[in-house]
Amino acid sequence: MQLFSCKVMRSMVVVSTATFSFGVILQLPSVLSWLQPQLSTAFFSYLGLLLMLLSPLILGISALIFSVPYVSHKLDSCQH
Numbered sequence: 341m342q343l344f345s346c347k348v349m350r351s352m353v354v355v356s357t358a359t360f361s362f363g364v365i366l367q368l369p370s371v372l373s374w375l376q377p378q379l380s381t382a383f384f385s386y387l388g389l390l391l392m393l394l395s396p397l398i399l400g401i402s403a404l405i406f407s408v409p410y411v412s413h414k415l416d417s418c419q420h
Contacts, residue, residue, distance in 0.1 A: 344411045346418035352402040356395045363391030 342348075366388025370381050406412060 344406065349402070349406055349418070352398065356399040356402070359391050359398060360395035363388040363393075363395065366391065 366384045370385035370388075373381065
């Protein structure tokens with residue numbers, strides 16, 4: 341398996357999207373609750389915020405790696 345391939349590039353986008361979506365799902369209980377948040381709700385809220393901040397980082401790092409000339413030349417044959 342090649343380290344830099346079209347499949348890896350697509351999977352990084354999917355991982356970033358899934359991470360962001362899971363972060364939003366973890367944020368929903370604290371956003372929708374009207375009561376004082378409990379410790380478990382606050383923990384999941386902070387974890388969701390961390391995941392939401394981590395997803396653009398994953399996408400940005402993968403974009404930087406795949407924009408290196410050697411790597412982008414290998415990805416010229418990708419079908420978009």
